[in-house]
Amino acid sequence: MIDTAILVVTSNATVNPILPEHRPLLWPVLGKPMIIQAIEPLYRLGVHDFKVLIGVEDTIALGQLQRRWMPEVTIDVSMIMPEETRQQAIQRIYSSAKQDEKAAVIMGSNVFIDENTLSNIVNGTGLEIAVSADHTPISCARLSADQIANLAQKPGNMPLKEMLTTLSENTEARYHTAQWHIQVDTLADLYRLHQQLQDIQGDPYILSDISDTVKIIPPVRIDPQVSIGQGSTIGPYVYLERGTRVGYRAHIDHALILDRGTVDANETVSGVVISKNGRYSVS
Structure with a gap:
């Protein structure tokens, strides 16, 4: 059972003029910051140790992330250092997880998928990758400690999707087609996410x-x-x-x-x- 998840704040989402005081990871989603809404499905699946990798521009979010949103949950926030690649930063913060952890879920902080697919990722045993209907990787996967270390050796600053594509070229992976997925980069995406979550919620x-x-x-x-x-x-x-x-x-x-x-x-x-x-x- 995996207890660690690493959420990587991507640079695709940008501050919108009508929400200038909100970094995208704190955009409101049904009463909570977006990143907390991303964490909650993982929490329901038994994950309690969260590592959040942010850029220097997102340090404003530290206060919100340090609140006690859920019982028995740890949210540790780290910044990418100037001399690091993104994959090196992931390895660094993964090394601070519990010593008996042999794998972690790694996903974008603005990525949402159906809970059945997410459960398959969390409860898998190998390299588990979520994909869209056209088999394009979604930024959500289960990686072993060795796979995280392997990525850290790769040059350049790789987006999450590129990391998963690179790993799958040399390692047998299981692919899980998401029933739905939304990556929130714009306010239009934020609106779509609300629609999806409200469909699930149903009642007012x-x-x-x-x-x-x-x-x-x-x-x-x-x-x-x-x-x-x-x-x-x-x-x-x-x-x-x-x-x-x-x-x-x-x-x-x-x-x-x-x-x-x-x-x-x-x-x-x-x-x-x-x-x-x-x-x-x-x-």
Whole structure:
């Protein structure tokens, strides 16, 4: 049973102008930072020791990662050193895992796949690689200590997918086709992830007091401290983050309202991400 996972923060996702105060690994996903949502499925499969590899620009996330999100979980954060390649950094932080650990799950911090495929990766016995329907590697795999050491000898700064492709050329691998997978690099990806997770969640999740005149069409999540005017319609596929405000008789569907975003009275919004800094169409 694997107890260690290494999550590598990729450089593909960039700060968006409407969420300038959020590094992508902290983008909100149904009430939690995105990286915590990536960790939770692994935790449910029995992984408790997490190593997070970040760049210097992501040190702002340290405070959030050091919170106690789940019981009996350790989250250690390391930065890639200037003289290291990414694969050397992975080997370094893997060496700090429990001495009896013979393998680890390695995945991108912004990669989400169905839990059945993730379970096959975690509970495998060899080189286990998640792939898409067209057999393209997804940045999620089980690697042995020897395979991690082998990668560390390779020159250059290799993306995770390239690491897995390189390993599979010389080592027999088992491939697990994901039923679904999303790599979150843009706000449009973030919206797709919310849709997928809300499909799984199904029922509305409402943590604010709202008027009986507000119509809720699932799936919907409403965080605490959200204000919704009377006569509004919310849903389907809506997430209202803490601090957002919705005016009277507004209509919101297929939307994320984040970071104290506001929807005006009588306004209809759909296919959009909204924050206090602006709006971004995802339709």
